[in-house]
Amino acid sequence: MAKPCEVSEDLDEYAVKDAPPTVYYVPDFITEAEEEYLLQQVYRAPKPKWTQLSGRRLQNWGGLPHPKGMLAEKLPDWLLKYTEKISALGAFAGKTANHVLVNEYKPEEGIMTGVPQTEESRYVLSLLLRRRSLLILQGEMYERYLHGIRGVAVDTLTERVANLSAAGGQVGETLTRGTRVSLTIRHVPKVCRANLLLGRK
Incomplete structure (x- = not known):
């Protein structure tokens, strides 16, 4: 991942100061029309595309992704615009994003960190991600910290939400979850040709 000094100066104002290095939170990164377009493309994908x-x-x-390297496939045009836009910010140290995961969460769904939720001593902070926002994790925050999404229907904001003011939240505010669709855009460094993966010389 890029070091902070390699990131576009345009992002400096979006750095989350109350978090380990390095977190950027950009509200309203895309427009409502772009959001609608992306959701249309996500739900137009053929059923076998969903896991x-x-x-x-x-x-x-x-x-x-594969231990020997990712067998790369061309990204569809509807994703290329955004992988290129984020890559241009310096999010991948001059490289271009080549992989996208689209996650759909219903209320009470989430991702476990691998650490029991009762082990509060491991909890560092939370981040509030509004619709159409962009979150960039780099350096220590990307490499050393586990992340997860608790499977709840309602979230109550606390002072441990590191980007509370940037996301327009207030301590004590409760947010009822709807269906959330997120795009995880990344650069996979290890890519192999099809003949290598298939064992051909």
């Missing part, structure tokens, strides 16, 4: 996991549904675009 049902515990706590969410998932679409995988750009290739299937």
Whole structure:
């Protein structure tokens, strides 16, 4: 991932100061029309494109990650615009994003961190992600910290939400969840050709 000094100066104002390095939160990164367009494309995807996991549904675009390297596939045009836009911010140290995960969460769905939820001593902070916002995690925050989404129907905001003011939230505010669709855009560094994965010389 990019170091903070490699990130576009345009992002400096969006750095989350009350978090370990490095977190950027950009509200309203896309317009309402772009949001509607992206959701249309997500739900137009053929049914086999969806994978049902515990706590969410998932679409995988750009290739299937593999220990020997990802067998890359061309991203569809509707995703390319956004992978290029985020790459241009310096989010991937000059490289271009080549992989996208689309996650759909219903209320009370989420992702476990691998750490028991009762082990509060491991909890560092929360982030509030509004619709159409962009979250960039780099450096220590990306490499050393586990993240998860608790499977609840209602969230109550506390002072431990690191980007509370940037996201327009208030301590004590309760937010009822609807269906959430998120795009995880990343650069997979290890990519292999089809003949290598298939064992051809």
